[in-house]
Amino acid sequence: ILRGSEARPHLKPYMASLQLDGQHVCGGFLIAEQWVLSAAHCTEETDGKLFQVLLGAHSLTEPEPHKRLYRVRAQFPHPGSNIHNNKDDLLLLQLEEKAELNSDVRVLPFQREDRDVAADTECEVAGWGTIDHSGRRPDKLQQVQRPVISRDVCNHRTRHDGTVTRNMMCTDSRRKDTCKGDSGGPLVCDGVAEGVVTAGSRVCGNYKKPAIYTRIAPYAAWIDSVMASADG
Numbered sequence: 001i002l003r004g005s006e007a008r009p010h011l012k013p014y015m016a017s018l019q020l021d022g023q024h025v026c027g028g029f030l031i032a033e034q035w036v037l038s039a040a041h042c043t044e045e046t047d048g049k050l051f052q053v054l055l056g057a058h059s060l061t062e063p064e065p066h067k068r069l070y071r072v073r074a075q076f077p078h079p080g081s082n083i084h085n086n087k088d089d090l091l092l093l094q095l096e097e098k099a100e101l102n103s104d105v106r107v108l109p110f111q112r113e114d115r116d117v118a119a120d121t122e123c124e125v126a127g128w129g130t131i132d133h134s135g136r137r138p139d140k141l142q143q144v145q146r147p148v149i150s151r152d153v154c155n156h157r158t159r160h161d162g163t164v165t166r167n168m169m170c171t172d173s174r175r176k177d178t179c180k181g182d183s184g185g186p187l188v189c190d191g192v193a194e195g196v197v198t199a200g201s202r203v204c205g206n207y208k209k210p211a212i213y214t215r216i217a218p219y220a221a222w223i224d225s226v227m228a229s230a231d232g
């Protein structure tokens with residue numbers, strides 16, 4: 001998160017850190033007791049290794065009362081996701097067991113109604129991604145508020161030039177922005193997860209390249225079917 005601020009500890013109890021060998025790779029969030037939603041691109045350089053999921057954390061390194069690392073039973077990248085574009089950039093992770101819910105670990109509801117969030121709506125995004133242009137990595141969860149911009153503005157020739165589909169949405173990236181390592185985290189508007197930070201490589205903090213999120217509502221049926229099929 002560029003030019004954001006430290007989040008109030010444990011006030012975003014749905015936040016997850018997807019880790020490999022103890023290193024944060026991407027964000028994610030708890031959508032059900034045994035399920036985390038993130039971005040498919042985050043699995044690109046993991047050569048088949050499964051993530052571990054850190055829940056209940058504010059600091060990535062310090063001991064905290066409800067911080068716990070969960071093993072992942074299975075990962076389900078959306079079948080339409082690919083390395084060439086941001087399409088269907090969603091990843092479902094089934095934890096090896098149900099997360100223990102408490103004051104620091106809680107499920108975040110996601111939007112099921114497929115209707116665009118109005119432009120200028122202020123939404124919030126949080127993560128342990130890079131905090132400056134030298135790529136510094138925070139230890140504590142950061143957050144930032146960003147206004148939604150219309151798909152038409154986001155698709156302007158000088159911005160993303162028509163690549164933003166109906167299944168995506170954008171926020172203004174002038175100065176304050178998401179960045180590498182924030183991908184997979186939720187864009188929260190009025191307490192509901194509306195989008196997932198896309199994980200395709202992108203410049204951060206440049207107003208010419210707004211942040212792109214995968215809208216969740218168009219994928220509600222896919223999410224429900226994967227959770228139903230795998231839960232048995």
Ligand SMILES: O=C(O)c1[nH]c2ccc(F)cc2c1NC(=O)[C@H]1C[C@@H]1c1ccccc1
Pocket residue numbers: 024025026041042043044045046128129130137138179180181182183198199200201
């Ligand atoms: O965050 C992303 O957009 C993104 N997209 C990817 C695609 C492949 C892939 F193998 C990884 C990623 C990845 N994450 C990262 O590189 C994470 C490792 C870097 C990082 C940044 C800040 C703080 C901690 C760690």
